[in-house]
Amino acid sequence: MLSISRTCLRGIYSCHWNSQNRRPNRACCWLSFLSFVSILALSWMYVCFIAFNDHNDVNWHAFKTLKKWVNWYMIVMVVSAVLATYCLLLLVFGLLHLAVREPLDLHWLHKVFLFLGLLTVTLGTAGFCKEWIEEWQTVYMSFQATAPFLQLGAVVALTLISWLVFQGYHTAQTAASKVFIMLTFLVVSAAVFLCPLAICSPCIANNLPPKPALVGHRGAPMLAPENTMLSFRKSMECGVVAFETDVQLSKDMKPFLMHDNGPSFLLRTTDVKEKFLGRDADMHANFTLQALQTLNAGEWFVRTDPFQSVSSLSKEEKREANNQSVPSLSELLVMAKKHNVSLIFDLKNEKNSTGFHNSDSYYTAETIEKSGISPDKIWWLPTEYRHDVRKVTPGLKQVYNNVQEMYADGGSFLNMKYSFLSTHEISELRKNNVSVNLWVVNERWLFSLLWCSGASSVTTNACHILKSMSKPDWHLEPNMYMGIWVSADVISLLLMFGLFLWQKRRNHVFHQNTSERSVPLLPR
Structure with missing residues (x-):
C-alpha cells in the first residue's frame, strides 16, 4: 500500500x-x-x-x-x-x-x-x-474582520509544516544550516503567535451597537428587477426603512426611475431595441413618460440572472418579474407614503440643468410636494440646488456625502460609500450623534464589521440575507478571544515540541539503519 x-x-x-x-x-x-x-x-x-x-x-x-x-x-x-x-x-x-x-x-x-x-x-x-x-481599501478593511481568524489559521498551518522544518533541521549537514533553519522558524513563529497584539478590530468588544437599519438599493435587486415596483415591494418584505433609487426627467418633465443614464441608458434593463427600433442610443430627454412605460423593464432580469438568484423565485414570481415596467417617481412616493417608508435618491442628470427652475431638483421637489408624503420621509441627497429646494419644500431631511460639507451646513446625516470612512471614524461620528448610512453593503462579513463599528444603516442589494442576521458573524468578547488565542498558541507549541522530538528520534533510527546496511560482512 x-x-x-x-x-x-x-x-x-x-x-x-x-x-x-x-x-x-x-x-x-x-x-x-x-x-x-x-x-x-x-x-x-x-x-x-x-x-x-x-x-x-x-x-x-x-x-x-x-x-x-x-x-x-x-x-x-x-x-x-x-x-x-x-x-x-x-x-x-x-x-x-x-x-x-x-x-x-x-x-x-x-x-x-x-x-x-x-x-x-x-x-x-x-x-x-x-x-x-479604491477596492484595496475594502481589502484593508476586511482584515479587521478576518485577522483574528486568519491568525488562527496561520497557527494551524505553521504547526502542520513544522515537522518538515524539523526534518530539515535534523538532516542538515552543517551547524550553520541548523542555526539558519531554526532561527528563521523561530522568528516566523514568534510573528504568528504574537500578531494578535497588533490586531485592532471593532468586532472584538464587549458592547455591541444596535443592528444597522436596511435601505433597499433600487429595491431588492437580487429578488426582482432593479428600480421596479416589484423590487421595492420585495424590499418592504425585508423591513427596509428606506428605498434608494435613481431619478431622471422624461421629455415631458416627469420624474421616472432608472439607474443608467446618458446614451443607451435603456439598453441594459429594457427591451428598447425591440420596442423602438434605432432609438436604443437615445438620451432620457428623447422619451416621454408614456413611451417609457410601454417598455418591458423586467425580462432582462430573468434572462441574464445578474445575481444568480432567479432560480430561487417561484414560477409566479418569475412571471411577475418578467412583466415589469419603468415606474414614475409618483408611483414610488405613493407606496412610500402608504407604508411609512423613507426615500433617498440620486438625480442622474442634474449637472446638465441651466438653472434651478429648469432642473431635475425643481421638478422632483414639486412631485414630492404634490404627493403629500411627510417631508421628513425624504432624505434629500443631491447637492446641486440644495438650498433652493429647502426653500420650496421645507422639512426635508438633508443628507450629505461629505463630512466637511455636512458640518458647514449644520447637518447630522451622512451617506457615503462604506470604504470612504474608517471604522474608527464611523464610531466617532456616531458618538457625535451623526446618522451614518453606508452603501452598498451586500456581504455578511462587511455588514458584521459595520455593525460592530456602529453604522446607523446600510444600503444593500441583499436585504433578504442581512435581515436574518441576529448578531454579527465575527463578534468576539475580548476575554474569549484572548482565551482562544493563548490556548491555540500553547497547544501549537506543545505539538511542535512533540514533533521536534519525534523527528529527532526518526532521524536517529534512519541513520542507524543506514549505517547497519553499509557495514560489510566479515568472513568467518
Missing part, C-alpha cells in the same frame, strides 16, 4: 511512475517557486472573495464598454479558485515528497502552468490597481 502511494505521488508531481535514483537539478528552487505562486494565488483568491461585495460594479462597467451583459466577475472568481486549488494541491504533493524522502522532480507541464498562474495573478493585480484601486 505504501509503495502504491509513493508511486502515485511520484506520478502526479513528476510523471515518473518508476522509482528514480537520480537527484534532479534545482528541485528545491522549483519547490520554492511553487510555494511562492501558491501563496500569491491564495492571496489573489482572498482579494477576489473580499471584492465580491462590489462585483456588480465590474459587470456594469464592462457592459458600458461591450454593450452586452456577462457576469465577468464570476468568471474571474472561477478561474482564481481553480488556480489556487491547483497550486495548493501541487504544493501538498511536493511537501509529501519531502516527508517520504522522494526526489523532487517537478514535471515541465506543471512548471508551464505555474508560470501561467503567476502571469494571471500579475495581470489581475495590475488591472485591479489600474481600474479598481
Whole structure:
C-alpha cells in the first residue's frame, strides 16, 4: 500500500511512475517557486472573495464598454479558485515528497502552468490597481474582520509544516544550516503567535451597537428587477426603512426611475431595441413618460440572472418579474407614503440643468410636494440646488456625502460609500450623534464589521440575507478571544515540541539503519 502511494505521488508531481535514483537539478528552487505562486494565488483568491461585495460594479462597467451583459466577475472568481486549488494541491504533493524522502522532480507541464498562474495573478493585480484601486481599501478593511481568524489559521498551518522544518533541521549537514533553519522558524513563529497584539478590530468588544437599519438599493435587486415596483415591494418584505433609487426627467418633465443614464441608458434593463427600433442610443430627454412605460423593464432580469438568484423565485414570481415596467417617481412616493417608508435618491442628470427652475431638483421637489408624503420621509441627497429646494419644500431631511460639507451646513446625516470612512471614524461620528448610512453593503462579513463599528444603516442589494442576521458573524468578547488565542498558541507549541522530538528520534533510527546496511560482512 505504501509503495502504491509513493508511486502515485511520484506520478502526479513528476510523471515518473518508476522509482528514480537520480537527484534532479534545482528541485528545491522549483519547490520554492511553487510555494511562492501558491501563496500569491491564495492571496489573489482572498482579494477576489473580499471584492465580491462590489462585483456588480465590474459587470456594469464592462457592459458600458461591450454593450452586452456577462457576469465577468464570476468568471474571474472561477478561474482564481481553480488556480489556487491547483497550486495548493501541487504544493501538498511536493511537501509529501519531502516527508517520504522522494526526489523532487517537478514535471515541465506543471512548471508551464505555474508560470501561467503567476502571469494571471500579475495581470489581475495590475488591472485591479489600474481600474479598481479604491477596492484595496475594502481589502484593508476586511482584515479587521478576518485577522483574528486568519491568525488562527496561520497557527494551524505553521504547526502542520513544522515537522518538515524539523526534518530539515535534523538532516542538515552543517551547524550553520541548523542555526539558519531554526532561527528563521523561530522568528516566523514568534510573528504568528504574537500578531494578535497588533490586531485592532471593532468586532472584538464587549458592547455591541444596535443592528444597522436596511435601505433597499433600487429595491431588492437580487429578488426582482432593479428600480421596479416589484423590487421595492420585495424590499418592504425585508423591513427596509428606506428605498434608494435613481431619478431622471422624461421629455415631458416627469420624474421616472432608472439607474443608467446618458446614451443607451435603456439598453441594459429594457427591451428598447425591440420596442423602438434605432432609438436604443437615445438620451432620457428623447422619451416621454408614456413611451417609457410601454417598455418591458423586467425580462432582462430573468434572462441574464445578474445575481444568480432567479432560480430561487417561484414560477409566479418569475412571471411577475418578467412583466415589469419603468415606474414614475409618483408611483414610488405613493407606496412610500402608504407604508411609512423613507426615500433617498440620486438625480442622474442634474449637472446638465441651466438653472434651478429648469432642473431635475425643481421638478422632483414639486412631485414630492404634490404627493403629500411627510417631508421628513425624504432624505434629500443631491447637492446641486440644495438650498433652493429647502426653500420650496421645507422639512426635508438633508443628507450629505461629505463630512466637511455636512458640518458647514449644520447637518447630522451622512451617506457615503462604506470604504470612504474608517471604522474608527464611523464610531466617532456616531458618538457625535451623526446618522451614518453606508452603501452598498451586500456581504455578511462587511455588514458584521459595520455593525460592530456602529453604522446607523446600510444600503444593500441583499436585504433578504442581512435581515436574518441576529448578531454579527465575527463578534468576539475580548476575554474569549484572548482565551482562544493563548490556548491555540500553547497547544501549537506543545505539538511542535512533540514533533521536534519525534523527528529527532526518526532521524536517529534512519541513520542507524543506514549505517547497519553499509557495514560489510566479515568472513568467518
